[in-house]
Amino acid sequence: MADKLSTQLFGTFFLFFVLQLSVIKSVELESVQNLEQAQKGDTMNGVNQIKKYLKTYGYYHHDTKHTLDDQFDDPLESALKTYQEYLGIDVTGRIDSDTIQAMLTPRCGVPDGLVSNYSFPGAPYKWRTRNLAWSIRNSVTGFTEATLSPIFAEAWKSWADVSPFSFREVKNNVRHEIDIGFFPNNHGDGNPFGRAFAHAYYPTDGRVHFNENWNWTSNPTKEKSKVDVQSIAVHEFGHALGLDHSSEKAAVMYAFFNPGIMKRDLTDDDKKGIKALYPS
Structure with missing residues (x-):
């Protein structure tokens, strides 16, 4: 849900959050070292x-x-x-x-598939329909559902361009296969985020959960301390379609990611993965 607090209150909250995150990171770093x-x-x-x-x-x-x-x-x-x-x-x-x-290193919250390059989670899990409806459950600080909509649409287009799928956005009260939202660390699904940016569930579950505690942006070249929401969306939507992680570091489906970078374009490895899972 979009933050509607006053600018002054938001600034105070933002400063508190950054300080808290810094403390958490330093404690983790010390214990691991x-x-x-x-x-x-x-x-x-x-x-x-x-x-x-x-x-x-x-x-x-x-x-x-x-x-x-x-x-x-x-x-x-x-x-x-x-x-x-x-x-x-x-x-x-x-x-x-x-x-x-x-x-x-911050990463996706989905477990890794322990094979080389693109992979599938076991069975694999697949959608039977090739026409998927998606909906935005809520928004996050710095965005509204209206500003998130074209970003997510562009992320879905990355997969539509190389697969037999078509994707359409619908209102949240309309039947849909993919449900996208921003949530706190413990959000009732039994899988708290921890340091993860997001996680998604394989077909035909359809849930895509973003961690609301990260600072999100649509322009990481200017806001280098924030996380590019479109890059993470392309990655998580790949999971929602049935892809596991890739061991190829350049791939969108690689598990690890850092704030301030942009990784929106599918590599050959990503394309081969979705085409192997859903042949035309």
Whole structure:
């Protein structure tokens, strides 16, 4: 929902939010740095946070013997190696500096598909219809639903141009397949955002959730501390169509993203993925 507070109140709130975000980032950075070079057999405060991170994104799997505690166990070493291999960094099985840097990089909240290049989440999940209606549930600070509408339409066009789909916007009270909205960290779906920009659900669920706590923009070249809403939309809409993450760093469907950049154009890898999933 658009922020309708006075300019003065908004400025006060914005300053408070930026300061709070800075504190959160510094605490996370300090706790992770303390774990640098930890390896199998060590027991250190904060190892459980690494396990939770890797579990969230599909890497750490444990049984009743191995839990989300502070012990650096065999499953954690294996998860780290898989994570490092997926990212194309040195495979050490330790919490080294490259691994820490990757974990501190903001990203999509959807778990990674552990295959090369474009991928599908298992089955794969697909839409039967090729005519999808989408709707905006609410807006976010700096935008209205009217200003978000052409941005999301352009993001959908990126996929329509290379697939058999057509997309149309409808009012939220009209039947639609894709529901788009901005939400707080804990928003009732069992998947809090944490540091993620957004997450989306595979067909035929249709939910696309943006994290309202990030600072969003439509012009990241001028507002380099903010996140380009169209770039994230193109990525999340790819998930909503059935694509998983790509391991190709240039791809729109790559999991990691930073504020201040623009990544709106599909690469060959993205195009091959959607065409493989939905042949013309």
